[in-house]
Amino acid sequence: MARAPLLQVNEISLTFGGDPVFEDMSLVVQSGDRLALVGRNGSGKSTLMKVMAGLVEADSGDVIVGPGVSVGYMEQDPDLTGFDTLGDFAAHGLDPSEMYKVERAGEGLKFDPARPVSTASGGERRRAALARLMASEPELMLLDEPTNHLDIEAIRWLEDELKATRAAFVIISHDRAFLRELTRATLWVDRGVVRRQDIGFGGFEAWRDQMWEEEDMQRHKLNRKIKAEARWAVEGISARRKRNQGRVRALQDLRAERASQIKRQGTAAMALEAGPKSGRKVVEAMGITKAFGDKTILRPFDITIQRGDRIALVGPNGVGKTTLLNMLIGKEQPDGGEIKQGTNLEIALFDQARAQLDGDMSLWDSLTGDPEMRVSGKADQILVRGQPKHVVGYLKEFLFDEGQA
Structure with missing residues (x-):
């Protein structure tokens, strides 16, 4: 059973x-x-x-x-x-x-x-x-x-x-x-x-792509049928107009069906562009240490990060990965040792706690309220990679709709 x-x-x-x-x-x-x-x-x-x-x-x-x-x-x-x-x-x-x-x-x-x-x-x-x-x-x-x-x-x-x-x-x-x-x-x-x-x-x-392909084929067939029926409606013989009102209503139903279809959402436009070219050496750490009370986070440690490097910091929770990152970018000071940052650096940080966001602010205000992003004198435009852009247009690139702004 x-x-x-x-x-x-x-x-x-x-x-x-x-x-x-x-x-x-x-x-x-x-x-x-x-x-x-x-x-x-x-x-x-x-x-x-x-x-x-x-x-x-x-x-x-x-x-x-x-x-x-x-x-x-x-x-x-x-x-x-x-x-x-x-x-x-x-x-x-x-x-x-x-x-x-x-x-x-x-x-x-x-x-x-x-x-x-x-x-x-x-x-x-x-x-x-x-x-x-x-x-x-x-x-x-x-x-x-x-x-x-x-x-x-x-x-x-x-x-x-x-x-x-x-x-x-x-x-x-x-x-x-x-x-x-x-x-x-x-x-x-x-x-x-x-x-x-x-x-x-x-x-x-693979399943999703197959479903979307079938959906696109059905939409293409519907568009062809609407186009053919619309041509008939324009070129049809006026003497038969009364007899063919059902066909006109059917065309209206087809157009209503197409209008009711919900479009697929696009892909977020997460473009990353390089800032001004920095010096070859980005960060150099020499003998840096860190401890919180009797808990040692970092014993003497050296690292040199060059322009173009891609580095993963891995390790168990609580070992100090975020602390090390914050020291390298200058947000936190080591207990010992020295950190030298290269020339002409622009540093962007995406932090796991999202501390830069105020939960009581709207998306719009969060972007236009940042003096580094806002276009001077305009409450609806921000600077995106050096170019002015309307705040709603930019949010749409990240799949937010106008009502969420």
């Missing part, structure tokens, strides 16, 4: 004050499913996962969880309000005899259960949330970007745990290797519709 699905989403629709995020969307998660949930940024993946977890209520439709099925959800920004330590949060709901599960997960994910929540970083909070989910052992796990803030060793531990689990899971991740290794089926969210392919993420791109 076939088992009931773990979870069903039946014809849900959801709108956030504008175009529908989903419309009459349905999907099923079965026992043993290992699903990649994919789609462009902004397509609604995280929102759909929150609907599945019961945290967001759809405008219409139903979400049905199977009898006795427990669903665990790990969100991108967990709320640890009311908990003193990371361990308290991770162990919430567990019997004291099951504390070993939290300790085991803490060891694999490299977080300290005794760390006070008030001093924990965003990465530590996320690792505690992931440990809580793994320790609770639900029948269905919903994982939104679980590898963010994990180092290579912790990702490998999580990968091994998910391979061994008997639970079903749905994963959102930008880690393509992680998805290829773990998933057996793919849910693709595209323009408010979800499609399922019972092949893991490794086969997604």
Whole structure:
């Protein structure tokens, strides 16, 4: 006898004050499913996962969880309000005899259960949330970007745990290797519709391209038919006009069908151009050291970075990769040694905490409020690689629409 699905989403629709995020969307998660949930940024993946977890209520439709099925959800920004330590949060709901599960997960994910929540970083909070989910052992796990803030060793531990689990899971991740290794089926969210392919993420791109090719062929046929019918409408014999009003209405329906089709979103135009040519030597560090209290971050270290070098800083969480980077670019001073920067440098930093962004500001104000980007005297134009550009036009290059500006 076939088992009931773990979870069903039946014809849900959801709108956030504008175009529908989903419309009459349905999907099923079965026992043993290992699903990649994919789609462009902004397509609604995280929102759909929150609907599945019961945290967001759809405008219409139903979400049905199977009898006795427990669903665990790990969100991108967990709320640890009311908990003193990371361990308290991770162990919430567990019997004291099951504390070993939290300790085991803490060891694999490299977080300290005794760390006070008030001093924990965003990465530590996320690792505690992931440990809580793994320790609770639900029948269905919903994982939104679980590898963010994990180092290579912790990702490998999580990968091994998910391979061994008997639970079903749905994963959102930008880690393509992680998805290829773990998933057996793919849910693709595209323009408010979800499609399922019972092949893991490794086969997604070929499937997606095939779907788009078929879509383009159908659109081409529709355009040809509209063109032929429009020619008939212009050249048709007036004596038959009354008899052929049905055909005119059919042409109007074809045009309405074409107008209702949602265009595919383009690719973000993330162009990077070199700044003014620097000297050959970009940064030279000689015997630099760094420690925080009794914790040594860096013993005497030398490095010379030349123009054109591409360098990866790797290592476990907390060993000091970001600290070293900040020292090399002059944001932080070493305890000992010397750092010399080359001539004519322009340094751009993309930091993991997004500290340069004010969460209360709009996208528009965030860009035009930066004196280094704003075109003098104009509140709607910014300098992009030295050229003035309207702020909305620039945001569209990164797939934001005008309403989000």
